[in-house]
Amino acid sequence: QKEVEQNSGPLSVPEGAIASLNCTYSDRGSQSFFWYRQYSGKSPELIMFIYSNGDKEDGRFTAQLNKASQYVSLLIRDSQPSDSATYLCAARGAMNTGFQKLVFGTGTRLLVSP
């Protein structure tokens, strides 16, 4: 079983719609979660991180975390063609373990059509 799982997609949404990206993780010890966006041929860039259960909003992006269900999601409101990319979900272990290892999902490819 993969530690962090994502649907590979592609997820196709029309411009202006809400894109919903989902991620599940297997390690209950995971404490912090990150969403990165990666354009083709580029390196991952951080969109958001979330540590606590519930929602966290930043502009058009909302991250949602449910530790009981081991589920993380990213909502993109008013999707734009420039949002077309692969979205990587990552989890990190307990904060007292003292290391920075991120475990990544394989990513969901998002396509936003004009």
Added chain:
Amino acid sequence: KAGVTQTPRYLIKTRGQQVTLSCSPISGHRSVSWYQQTPGQGLQFLFEYFSETQRNKGNFPGRFSGRQFSNSRSEMNVSTLELGDSALYLCASSLPSSTDTQYFGPGTRLTVL
């Protein structure tokens, strides 16, 4: 503030050769992590360095090694290259705290022929 830099950006090597990749973290960041990204396996953790010490290592063979210098710059080395080592190698830096976010460099694209 300058971002994470990696050199070289592209490399072509042949099987059996060795290669050294370099990473300069964001100023003030003391933790450097390395990842390998391939289409089939996604992003895989290689190792993490903090204060010149390797704190964690992923499931890669001993041909993959690294080090960190006193100025936090890091290098990784791959010896006896295999075709399967062709990948994008990414370096990420962060502040010392384990709660801090990792920021990625542009990567080094290694092609093994």
